[in-house]
Amino acid sequence: MDAPATGSLSDPGGERPEAAWRAAPDRFLRTLRARWRTASLASGWRYPSDWGIPEVDTVCAAIVKHGGADGALPALAGLGRARATSGAGLEETLTDLAALHAVLADPAATDGFVAPDVDATPARLLRVTAVAWADVALDQLTRAEVSDPLTGLPTGAYLRTRLAELYRQAERDGERVADDHALVVVTMDFATAAGWTRLTGMILAADALRVAFDGGESLAVLGPSTVAAVATRDGGVATRAVRLRRELTERLEVDAQLHEVGTPRINVVRLPGDHEAACELLDTLSRN
Structure with a gap:
């Protein structure tokens, strides 16, 4: 510990x-x-x-x-x-x-x-x-890696590219990205976990994210304890976030060794007004 x-x-x-x-x-x-x-x-x-x-x-x-x-x-x-x-x-x-x-x-x-x-x-x-x-x-x-070898999710570099596309489209259409999209962030609590427990926890977090967001959302791993999804604001973001928590909780309860992992934080984060600020947000989230 x-x-x-x-x-x-x-x-x-x-x-x-x-x-x-x-x-x-x-x-x-x-x-x-x-x-x-x-x-x-x-x-x-x-x-x-x-x-x-x-x-x-x-x-x-x-x-x-x-x-x-x-x-x-x-x-x-x-x-x-x-x-x-x-x-x-x-x-x-x-x-x-x-x-x-x-x-x-x-x-x-x-x-x-x-x-x-x-x-x-x-x-x-x-x-x-x-x-x-x-x-x-x-x-x-x-050479920016396309995917994270541990979780199989795309990396933060991919998510920055995807967000750049969304911001360009929003600018063209005279809209705001935050009106149609939100960032769902999962932050694992590894404060008392070590070694392979951390790796297993991240694999399970990525798997739960894929299950909860299976409709073409942009998924990525942001850091050693953080994964995220860019989801559309179609009225179902909160429901999918609840499902994500349920899926992740079920996976963490399977193995007694995973009891070292604290309660994950799941937040729906509003995207900022421009791409540069969005990249700064990703940097901050990657180290939380």
Whole structure:
């Protein structure tokens, strides 16, 4: 469970941290993850619900296995790529890395808080993470993916293109997009979920969205915890939103492990007056 962490990473009996990690890997993995999250949020990570992606668990497991961050370089590269894919900026990604380094550098801290400093983070860790982040960011600039490989839904780039078409048509007809269309947004609560539970939750959210909106609406995944549909305002949006909640609730109740997922938020959002503002809205929703 993700919660503010207190307590030491070092062994209470005086053993060196590396030896203690090997002796009780599961306990130290959970402690490391919790303290890292606490430090990252305290240093400015903006959206707590999208911090705990599966790559975080991979990094923690590699650190515990190898006794430090030097043995986790491939995992850190994977984290950098995942952060870029989810929309986290480079500064935020490296500050998160600095939070991890600060936790590892001060294993005996007992108050649960450390002082992350990017400038104090070893260059090799920064380089591996930043290069991996940049590879994905540059690829996104040159080749926008059509669909998300996890959910099978189109990406936010597709939804921006679709909205551009709607705004051009509305301008031609002298109308407003918001008069005929609305954005239905599903935001999953992954604050206490980790690893594969998050992935399963997003797959189920996408499936429920397809079932509830099966009449040609534009569907997309906006972020690591958000999916959405652009639906017509034909008097049935509220009814379909209710069906969406029912479909999603039924899916989340099937597996006991999915009880870690909090209650999803489903909102019908009014589209703004122009395409630029609509894109800004999508950016905001993608990180909520």
